Amino acid sequence: MDLYATYTEAEIDSAAESKLQIVNDYLTDLNTHLENIKRRILIDDNTLLSMIAALNAGFNVILYGPPGTAKSTISSFLPVEFYGAKCNVHTADSDWNVRKVIGGITVTYDTSVTPIQEQIGPKDGYIVDDILECYESRLETTDFDTAFTVIDEFNRTNMDECLGPMFTAMGSDDKTLKLDYNKGFNDDFVQVKVPNGYRMICNMNKYDRTFTNELSEALARRFKWIYVGAPGVENYPQEEQLVEGNVFGSVASILPVNPVNLMDIEDCENTTLFESCITSKIYSVINDLRTDLEIGTSYKIDAIRLANHFFKLKLATVNWSAYPGADSATACTKSSASDVGALTDPANESQLTELFEKIILDTIDAALVMTVVPACESLEDIDAIERNRVRFENYERCKNELERMKISL
The missing domain is CATH 3.40.50.300 (P-loop containing nucleotide triphosphate hydrolases)
Known part of the structure; x- marks a missing residue:
């Protein structure tokens, strides 16, 4: 082109x-x-x-x-x-090399003429x-x-x-x-x-x-x-069903649907719930991590941006019909998981509160494991990694990744 x-x-x-x-x-x-x-x-x-x-x-x-x-x-x-x-x-x-991936000067041969002509010129790479x-x-x-x-x-x-x-x-x-x-x-x-x-x-x-x-x-x-x-x-059990579907069924032929x-x-959107339950905790973890690791402001920017998009996706997975009186927009105006739980009837209040506590934890976990946790690999010190594993105690994916780092060291 x-x-x-x-x-x-x-x-x-x-x-x-x-x-x-x-x-x-x-x-x-x-x-x-x-x-x-x-x-x-x-x-x-x-x-x-x-x-x-x-x-x-x-x-x-x-x-x-x-x-x-x-x-x-x-x-x-x-x-x-x-x-x-x-x-x-x-x-x-x-x-x-950079010539294959981005592009560079290369030699081609024009076989349509006699004798064959050598040509030198630019060629775009894969990217x-x-x-x-x-x-x-x-x-x-x-x-x-x-x-x-x-x-x-x-x-x-x-x-x-x-x-x-x-x-x-x-x-x-x-x-x-x-x-x-x-x-x-x-x-x-x-x-x-x-x-x-x-x-x-x-x-x-x-x-x-x-x-x-x-x-x-x-x-x-x-x-x-x-x-x-x-x-x-x-x-x-689920894995074995998938294996049988691949070997004996039609699972391997399932293709994505081109929309x-x-x-x-949508752009990032700040809300009361996000600000009070997610933003402040991400800042707190990153600020605390700086006692072990020198990291810049871009880590906070990336983490908040990722958290905002992840949080929006998590809200979209909630079966709101199970919680009469509650919906995504109203939930975001609250300042805590318990306030969200209080939106629905008493029979489901504790269940909705627990669900939102999990959504908040998953969101912080996802943002941190994709941003600051990879930077911890530069510590190259088992004691420092162990200190950070404790720091991320509430965040399962972060803990698991730090454990893998420790094992690899």
Whole structure:
């Protein structure tokens, strides 16, 4: 696609600024979409909601964990189901370099003439190709609304080198990706804006150190890390049904439904309940963590943004019909879980209070495990990690991740 030769700068800017869109019933029929995914993949709701919250909040994602936990399947399934996104899957290897991933000068051969002519010129890499396909989806009529890059085996190459030109575009408000390799060849295309509708989803087995290149802290922070673990004992019966469906049934042929009606993802919205029960606790944990770890303001910004999107998704999973007198909008005007519980009849009050206490804990847990907990890996000290495990005592996913860090040390 010859972007700048085909479209005006105004058209390109408009496509770049367009938000990522999501299926328009995601807040009214969220559980149906989650069930569509879980018919094919054994995964818990909070992991799926973390992935959706991160993508909604504008972040790229790394899924990591042991082999065989369907990370690749999730990466290609969820974006279609929720965003109508085409997923371009690339498998990293030790030969990857910035020329393959972003682009560079390469040699091609024109076999249509005799003798064969050697030609030297620029060639776009995988990610630039996918970004251009994202533009194509926005500017032309295609089967998809956007395009995502999916990278399998993310840790089997030197991603710091491969993604070097993307660092600024991934980590700041300036989404401009410099394409210096086009200078002197295609001077109209020496930079491109990374569209707001584009995302990267990367998969890696974090604990396989064979052929692994360690990611720099700067690169790691440009992604939100989501652990996809093996099923626990309580999930074995469900897992075995899924196995039989894959082997003897039609589970393996279940495909995501490409949504027809999409809408812009809603912006973050502060509410009394969010402010009093979630924001203050996230600030408190991060402030306390700074006694062990020097982390900047962006961690708070990321955590609050993720928490807001995750909280909105959790509210959408509540069966409000079971709690007469209560609804999502009214619940958000309250300042505590017990105040929310008091909205419904006395017979269900304690149940609704307990549910909201769990929603609040899950929200804080999800925000922290995707932001500040990965930074704890730089401690490289078992005692410090153990201190932080106690600090995160109320947050199960955070505790589990810190325990995995301690074991790996």
